[in-house]
Amino acid sequence: MAGIDESKEFLALRIAVMAVSDSRGLAEDRSGDTLVQRIESAGHSVAARVILPDERGEIADQLRVWINDAEIDVVISTGGTGLTGRDVTVEAHRDVYEKEIDAFGTVFTMVSMQKIGTSAVQSRATGGVAGGTYLFALPGSPGACKDAWDEILRYQLDYRHRPCNFAEIMPRLEEHKRRK
Template sequence: MPGIDESREFIPVRIAVLTVSDTRGLEDDKSGDTLAARLTEAGHILADRAIVKDDMAAITSQLQKWIADKDVDVVISTGGTGLTGRDVTPEAFHSVYEKEIEGFAALFHQISYEKIGTSTIQSRATAGVSHGTYLFALPGSTGACKDGWDGILKYQLDYRYRPCNFVEIMPRLEEHRRK
């Protein structure tokens, strides 16, 4: 049975939260607040937080900064995953991926479908890995952030989760560079 193995010690990870929005600031960033609150309540470390415009270069630049920062293990973004002309978060994420985690989008859509039905089809949530950093892009709604965290990330970012989780393989993400 999948679940938390209480015999294992919790290992906090350092998570940066990125909000992609042309209109939000820190004072009204409810989705970013939701992610920051949930990850710290789970025992993880909020490594950094930023808001960038719906702009490919701005998003990519912030991702590259955090990917290069050894004090950031994970980036979770909110916003810019839809279908409108300004929604370029998935394209920015894909431009820095070394490996995509295809199952993330599939599982996100399954969880989202239970809440919003076929409207989930309008989301382009995505995840991948770059230079040992996990990258997760969630839609901008608070509900989608809750679904992504509560349904997937709180488990996969918990070392105690069995049968497997993202934390236990972190030391191996860059083994191809050690040859």
């Protein structure tokens, strides 16, 4: 049965938050604020926060910086996952993924369908792994960030969640690099 195993110790993760927007600054970043509040309320820490323009190269470069930072376990971006010409966050994420978490987008769509109906098809939320770091790209609305955190990420980033979770397999994400 799925749920939190209270007999296990909580392990706090270090999570970086990136907002992608050509028009917002930190003061107007309601989606980033939503994520920060939820990350901290869950007991994790916000390791870094930035706002970048909708530029594929800049987004991918920042992801690489954070992937190479031993003080960051997870990156969550918000914005740039739609269908317009300036929406390039998904492509930037895929530029750096070693493995894509295909079911993340599917489960996000299922959650979104319950809230916004068929408009959920316009989201290209994605998740992946690179350099032992989890990467998630969420739509730019506070509601989408709330839904993704409350329905998926808060469980998968909690070491105590059963039957399984992303946090417990973090030490094995780069096992292929170990010598045999």
